[in-house]
Amino acid sequence: MLRCLPPCLRRALPASSSSTSAARRGVRLAEHGQSPPQSAPPPPSPATQKDGAVRTPGGGSTASSLNPAEVAHFASFAETWWDTEGPFKHLLVMNPTRVSFIRRDPNSSKPLEGLKIIDVGCAAGMLSEPLARMGATVTGIDAADESIKIARVHAAAGIIFKTLKFRDSLSISERGAFLLSYISILENALVIEHVDNPSEFCGSLSALTVPNGAFVISTINRSIRAFATMIVALEYIFHWIPKGTHHWSKLVTPDELVLMLEKASIYVQEMAGIGYNPWRGDFSMSKDTSVDYFAYGIKKVETPSVVSQTQA
Numbered sequence: 001m002l003r004c005l006p007p008c009l010r011r012a013l014p015a016s017s018s019s020t021s022a023a024r025r026g027v028r029l030a031e032h033g034q035s036p037p038q039s040a041p042p043p044p045s046p047a048t049q050k051d052g053a054v055r056t057p058g059g060g061s062t063a064s065s066l067n068p069a070e071v072a073h074f075a076s077f078a079e080t081w082w083d084t085e086g087p088f089k090h091l092l093v094m095n096p097t098r099v100s101f102i103r104r105d106p107n108s109s110k111p112l113e114g115l116k117i118i119d120v121g122c123a124a125g126m127l128s129e130p131l132a133r134m135g136a137t138v139t140g141i142d143a144a145d146e147s148i149k150i151a152r153v154h155a156a157a158g159i160i161f162k163t164l165k166f167r168d169s170l171s172i173s174e175r176g177a178f179l180l181s182y183i184s185i186l187e188n189a190l191v192i193e194h195v196d197n198p199s200e201f202c203g204s205l206s207a208l209t210v211p212n213g214a215f216v217i218s219t220i221n222r223s224i225r226a227f228a229t230m231i232v233a234l235e236y237i238f239h240w241i242p243k244g245t246h247h248w249s250k251l252v253t254p255d256e257l258v259l260m261l262e263k264a265s266i267y268v269q270e271m272a273g274i275g276y277n278p279w280r281g282d283f284s285m286s287k288d289t290s291v292d293y294f295a296y297g298i299k300k301v302e303t304p305s306v307v308s309q310t311q312a
């Protein structure tokens, strides 16, 4: 089957079916009846900030999951994030559906009033802005300064100053202060498929989430259907998304995501798919998680039981 594909698409696929991205991630796949990892990945190269802090969203990790090539790719499109005819217009089209997964109460105009949200990998704030408009106090973080600059300008034009802020990262000392004042929800849309070590990335996201805080993440499944639609059709046939944006081997299956989050003390309570209707040209929530999907979870941190406290 691979021979039928053009060389650029063959490169987008993993070298063999056994070299799944899970091999790189060290996820306990054997428990789920899948092949165990075959080889370890090369160590990711940490990207440090001017102040020396490692530039993961968590800011507290010693090794970075940040992939500089991925960040540079998105930074080169920073000017186009809000363009309704631009290369990432599908994110804007998806917004009402994505927001419906987070908003919960469809009858309230400010359903997120009183909530504090961190939007990790916010780009130019395409999702941060609607969340702020629904009453949340939102901090958008992105590794690409170029996107953060656009986010600030765009938000200022829409006059959402007080409840919406953008940062290009959090340093370790800031993170402590942040956790005291934050978070109700940590939100991470379509980023995990662009990092080098998703398991570690989940750890960084969890570090930013307070105990009992809500956690919302969306990503793309590593399925044949996602390969056919997101990569072959959208990148190479219809040119909706810039070529090379998605790498099949970096996509994450729902099972893998659940395990990685569990390792990071986040327990998934709900999953939903996002379906595209080509006739209407819009998206809607669905039960089908084979391409784009959302997960909602809660961070739980075990406290020592009364018995062990007494024994100690």
Ligand SMILES: C[S@@+](CC[C@H](N)C(=O)[O-])C[C@H]1O[C@@H](n2cnc3c(N)ncnc32)[C@H](O)[C@@H]1O
Pocket (backbone or CB within 6 Å): 055, 056, 057, 065, 066, 067, 070, 071, 074, 075, 091, 120, 121, 122, 123, 124, 126, 127, 141, 142, 143, 144, 147, 188, 189, 190, 191, 194, 195
């Ligand atoms: C596909 S865009 C998603 C934008 C936005 N979340 C949305 O869904 O509308 C991915 C974004 O993640 C950012 N990103 C990638 N790796 C990151 C990391 N390790 N930390 C923070 N941001 C990262 C990129 O710069 C890019 O803006």
